[in-house]
Amino acid sequence: MTTPSANVRDTPPEAGARRWAVLAICCVAAALLGIDNSVLNYAVPSLARQLHPSATQLLWIVDVYGLVLGALLIVAGHLGDRVGRKKLLLIGVAGFGAASALTAYAPDAETLIAARALLGLAGATIMPSTLSLVRSTFTDSRERTTAVGVSGGVGAASFALGPVVGGLLLDHFWWGSVFLINVPVMALVLIAGALILPESRNPHPGRLDLVSVPLSVVGLFAVIWAVKTGARDGVHDPAVWPVAALGAAALTAFLRRQTRLAEPLLELRLFRSPAFSGAITANTVALFTSSTLSLGCSLYFQVVRGWSPLTAGLALLPGPLSAAFAAPLATALITRIGRARTVALGLLLMAGSTAGLGMVTPHTDYWRLLPVLIVNGVGLIFVFAITSDTVLATAPRSRTGAAAAISETAMELGGALGIAILGSVLGAVYRADMTLPAGLSGEQAAAARESVTGGVQVAGNLPGATGQQVADAARHAFTAGLHTTTLIAAAVMALGAFAALRTLRTVPAVLAEPDLPDRTSAGQQVA
16 A cells, blocks of 8 residues: 555656756756845845835845745745645746846835745745756666756856856846846746646645644744844844744754654654765755855955955856866766765865865965865865755655755755854954054944954045055954864864765665655554
């Protein structure tokens, strides 16, 4: 008898070029999410001049997309398994296009916040659906690993494309153009997806537990908000700890409930697999460190070097592009050295290149940084291609949407924690090393010590030699902070490489089709 959690092959393998067309559609959809996640920062100055948001509204404009997306990933992944991943993806694509148009023409800050929240909702339905559709389309293990790797490489490149796309559009058009560009692209994805994408779902999804849904959403939203707010405003913000406690309590109740459900929203038994848990851990470690590196490099090129957002985006682009091109190499390495060693090699390449990038000075020649950026991108894809493929391959076909959502949620949390912890280290070292000349007012000194951006801005308002002294002090203090932070990040990645060798050592190069036992036989359904 077929059980709700049985291994399901609900669509036949796609033949010939159609498989790669499916991959291309999913890559384009996922790439737009990455671009949208990074492009807003470059539109903030012009939209602030036009909409005049308050400081609180501006923070919500920047944060609400990621907060809503991160909070809804697990629910969206489960829904995709229930109603169909193609159907949910197409709904999300249509919603993303409509929300993009609303965002572009938002007449006030309140409308813009609501539109950005809708973008996060739509993004949450797209993100796990793209990975699970790739998983169900590519049944050959070697092709699947390559496809997942290419998808991951395109996703990585899309984050770096945000500044490039934003810079090009903002040089010629109004701030809303960076969102309006999504509309025709998503329209093409919607049409092509309706014609080409195969449908896949769990044919026996069981009952949706309506208690688990709000517990998951509230818990993740509160935790991610607390981490982001603590990273930006400090843990002494009076709202951080109460909201963090609320999130922790909701997530604890959610996880306990999942162990008692016949058809849980989050399948905790997946974590019993060394392949699954080891891959999630490696992904989280990589995002924990690389998110801070991305922030540090962006500040270095734009503030320390004084480059435009477009130039800075182009300078960072070789790293993600090398990731996209190195994806097939990751597949070849699996057969030669195995999954554990490939992931460990990727983390070690990231560790070495991160330490190298941290050795910059305010005047380091870019061509000395270029090889290190490329190596970092290659290491990144060695990790993400293998871990994402491992996560999807070790989950039952009926739960690939949920598995993809777990992976994406762990990456969101890893990135947020990285910014919070390593970003705090960067700021602390900057303030400790910042030496200011005499003659500054208390307000000027406080602003200069707050961040390298503040230091350079204060310097620009000071006369002659004094301004130059403050600017030089801010740039040298920032690079000193970058040295310390990147060395810590490199050490964390080296430890992650060692952990990957241990946790993934028994995972074979070719993963067998998994299955989970039926919970209903144990009578564990919760009312």
